[in-house]
Amino acid sequence: MLRVGLGVDVHAFAPPEAGRRLILGGVDVPHERGLAGHSDADVLAHAVTDALLGAAGLEDIGHYFPDTDPRWKDADSIELLREVRRVVGEEWSVANVDAVLICERPKVRDYRDEMRRNLAGALGVEVGQVSVRGTTSERLGFTGRGEGIAAQAVCLISKV
Numbered sequence: 001m002l003r004v005g006l007g008v009d010v011h012a013f014a015p016p017e018a019g020r021r022l023i024l025g026g027v028d029v030p031h032e033r034g035l036a037g038h039s040d041a042d043v044l045a046h047a048v049t050d051a052l053l054g055a056a057g058l059e060d061i062g063h064y065f066p067d068t069d070p071r072w073k074d075a076d077s078i079e080l081l082r083e084v085r086r087v088v089g090e091e092w093s094v095a096n097v098d099a100v101l102i103c104e105r106p107k108v109r110d111y112r113d114e115m116r117r118n119l120a121g122a123l124g125v126e127v128g129q130v131s132v133r134g135t136t137s138e139r140l141g142f143t144g145r146g147e148g149i150a151a152q153a154v155c156l157i158s159k160v
């Protein structure tokens, strides 16, 4: 039995004075601004988490980690993904994840492999089962204007 899930997430950049770090796929990416959010605002990890939850037919990420709960303030989203993998259960195995980060800057190429390792580690799969790519929106829209970062992911799971 196979099931596929789609995850989509968007976070706005916080103003520089907010002093937020930019965390993408569990990697602290050097950049002049970080993303705004209750947790570490890891837009990539959130999209992957929602893709996994969707594949399993569960509620969305906000149901498990509401942004009104102080427990998840500045939470490490890779750890939230690890927790969701546990919730999904051992009867499902993760076949693969494909994720895309949409932003003009920063360029994700140099950090992609580390992001893949972090996501794969949380999911308990091999690095080769997780792909992360970056793309721009050709300077169009909010990602093109550098107002935020969007991420999309699909996750395929199978039950033996």
Ligand SMILES: [Zn+2]
Pocket (backbone or CB within 6 Å): 009, 010, 011, 037, 041, 042, 043, 046
């Ligand atoms: Zn998010």
